[in-house]
Amino acid sequence: MELNVALLPGDGIGPEVIDQAVKVCDAIAKKYNHNIKWTTALTGAAAIDAVGEPYPDETHEICVNADAVLFGAIGHPRFDNDPSAKVRPEQGLLKMRQKLGLFANVRPTFTFPSLIDKSPLKQERIEGTDLIFLRELTSGIYFGKRGREDDGNTAYDTCTYTRAEVQRLAKKGFEMAMTRSKKLCCVDKANVLESSRLWRETVQAMEKDYPEVEVSYEFVDAVAMRLVQWPNSYDVLITENLFGDILTDEASVISGSMGLMPSASLGEKTALFEPIHGSYPQAAGKNIANPLATVLSAAMMFETAFGLNDEAKAIRAVVDKSLNEGIVTEDLSGDNKAYKTTEVGDWLVENI
Amino acid sequence: MELNVALLPGDGIGPEVIDQAVKVCDAIAKKYNHNIKWTTALTGAAAIDAVGEPYPDETHEICVNADAVLFGAIGHPRFDNDPSAKVRPEQGLLKMRQKLGLFANVRPTFTFPSLIDKSPLKQERIEGTDLIFLRELTSGIYFGKRGREDDGNTAYDTCTYTRAEVQRLAKKGFEMAMTRSKKLCCVDKANVLESSRLWRETVQAMEKDYPEVEVSYEFVDAVAMRLVQWPNSYDVLITENLFGDILTDEASVISGSMGLMPSASLGEKTALFEPIHGSYPQAAGKNIANPLATVLSAAMMFETAFGLNDEAKAIRAVVDKSLNEGIVTEDLSGDNKAYKTTEVGDWLVENI
Numbered sequence A, B: 001m002e003l004n005v006a007l008l009p010g011d012g013i014g015p016e017v018i019d020q021a022v023k024v025c026d027a028i029a030k031k032y033n034h035n036i037k038w039t040t041a042l043t044g045a046a047a048i049d050a051v052g053e054p055y056p057d058e059t060h061e062i063c064v065n066a067d068a069v070l071f072g073a074i075g076h077p078r079f080d081n082d083p084s085a086k087v088r089p090e091q092g093l094l095k096m097r098q099k100l101g102l103f104a105n106v107r108p109t110f111t112f113p114s115l116i117d118k119s120p121l122k123q124e125r126i127e128g129t130d131l132i133f134l135r136e137l138t139s140g141i142y143f144g145k146r147g148r149e150d151d152g153n154t155a156y157d158t159c160t161y162t163r164a165e166v167q168r169l170a171k172k173g174f175e176m177a178m179t180r181s182k183k184l185c186c187v188d189k190a191n192v193l194e195s196s197r198l199w200r201e202t203v204q205a206m207e208k209d210y211p212e213v214e215v216s217y218e219f220v221d222a223v224a225m226r227l228v229q230w231p232n233s234y235d236v237l238i239t240e241n242l243f244g245d246i247l248t249d250e251a252s253v254i255s256g257s258m259g260l261m262p263s264a265s266l267g268e269k270t271a272l273f274e275p276i277h278g279s280y281p282q283a284a285g286k287n288i289a290n291p292l293a294t295v296l297s298a299a300m301m302f303e304t305a306f307g308l309n310d311e312a313k314a315i316r317a318v319v320d321k322s323l324n325e326g327i328v329t330e331d332l333s334g335d336n337k338a339y340k341t342t343e344v345g346d347w348l349v350e351n352i
């Protein structure tokens, strides 16, 4: 196959981890007789520095015309403590999600047996955890009307959802539940928010179309607790944008393998794949960042965007092998030898 | 002293745990020569059933005229899955918070050495954790304009904050930090929300008035992670209403002592004290609920509302003793004998 991939390295450690994923993808492509055409484009702080815009039109064109987008990370601390900054890297991310229509963010949390001792949770709590969040990504309070009134002394944000937006996301949730254990949890705050009541009633109305799926409804605060207590009691969870932001990050650390968690953001046409970790600016340029989450995101890309399941399996297998043999970066190496980012990438390539 | 306390048992296990706290308070009052006048009033589902209103005016009158309010829990599952219910117990809670002006919810999370093995976290992660959240409780998306449009197919909620609301809460945070380790964390989502940018700039402007306090600013998603990873790295955290709802519940389970965590909600005049656990309807009427969080909330009441520190210490000491001697309800008893709710209450009274 000819695979046309837009490559957005972004900021911080983004470029370093993306480089390893590219090497791995090219090795896989060679083995399975594909040809990947990579087109690199600017995003985030890197794009602000170069062209004054975190998601330039040119980048958007490249993404729209690609079969899939592989993304590193964005964000730079020099923007964080400046509430008045006019242009922020995150705006690029939000604009990209909206313009590409990436309404469903898919975030799995699972455990690697060899890494279970890295979890902050006790083994009996985390063992067997294998859950997936579907976070709505292009609406809610992220994209509602916001502003200041009263000489800047009052600030407001608006959370808006339409029934169609909820249906579209929930449909993916029901479908995913059907391919797994048929358990779906709708996370909301329906005891307070009107938008949550719309979520809940919309999902309730969809239950009849998926009679095999057992749906539960839980408040966001309760889920924030149970994720720490009994993460392995969850399977597929659907939720709105802001709750998803908080809960998926919480979920990402419970397995102890945050540096390994991939994600996908799906739209009607385009799909984007990225590690869930951030741009980790303190580590940038040091060749120490863990590239495995990005490599596993590439595996999701082969599977979800191209329907190439064997290729995805081959990537996951070599990642498992590297973990079992301890070919890992310093975040996972413990008292053993820590490999450099590029060394891990090279090892993966050699072992494909 | 004459102490005038409004007593709101509420729903579910509320009445049972409140009964034990009353016994303990009366025993303390006797020992220290106080006289507590308890005035019981209706709230929650119990009030809906009795008078059709979850926070009746009569209850409000009683609270306003009291020196402090001691509260059990409210909520009943029959309202949860009915998004269209016109009157909900939670509305009573929100109305009460707003009408009593309880703008600062104080929620400590700490560990009891004897219970550290109950934590879902590994011991080295949780040890030494002693943090306090100050959650803004009378504004934000809980109290903003909300509604439906477009024939009910679009729902919205509005999050609004004024600078004065942020200042009032942040002031309590700075003051509390001054009495502790002088570290304050402001939790927001300033990379996306305008209301968060107002929070951040307001707190930044207050830093100069508390030169000794070291302030950090963290995004809510990052805090949701770090609370699981390194809870003992936090001290005082301030945040807005919805983030506080989620994060305080998350924090409450990390110590493994959720059944023991007290809370206070402070206003300009009235202060309310309540356990952080919910109404736990499955356990209602079974005499199995853990009363210690309510008893410890009463300790906070003596200290915070009445300035009676010795009385508070005496309550905490007898609670510690009950834990050390294993006089605990089934949630904590493990393989040992489980005491009934009333038995724990009686034991505390005898040991005061």
Ligand SMILES: CC(C)[C@H](C(=O)O)[C@@H](O)C(=O)O
Pocket: A075, A090, A093, A245, B191, B192, B221
């Ligand atoms: C950087 C930020 C705007 C973003 C979000 O809140 O969506 C990030 O936290 C994420 O989850 O991808």
Ligand SMILES: CC(C)[C@H](C(=O)O)[C@@H](O)C(=O)O
Pocket: A191, A192, A221, B075, B090, B093, B245
């Ligand atoms: C019952 C609900 C409205 C309430 C809240 O969200 O504030 C509860 O979760 C709490 O934290 O006290």
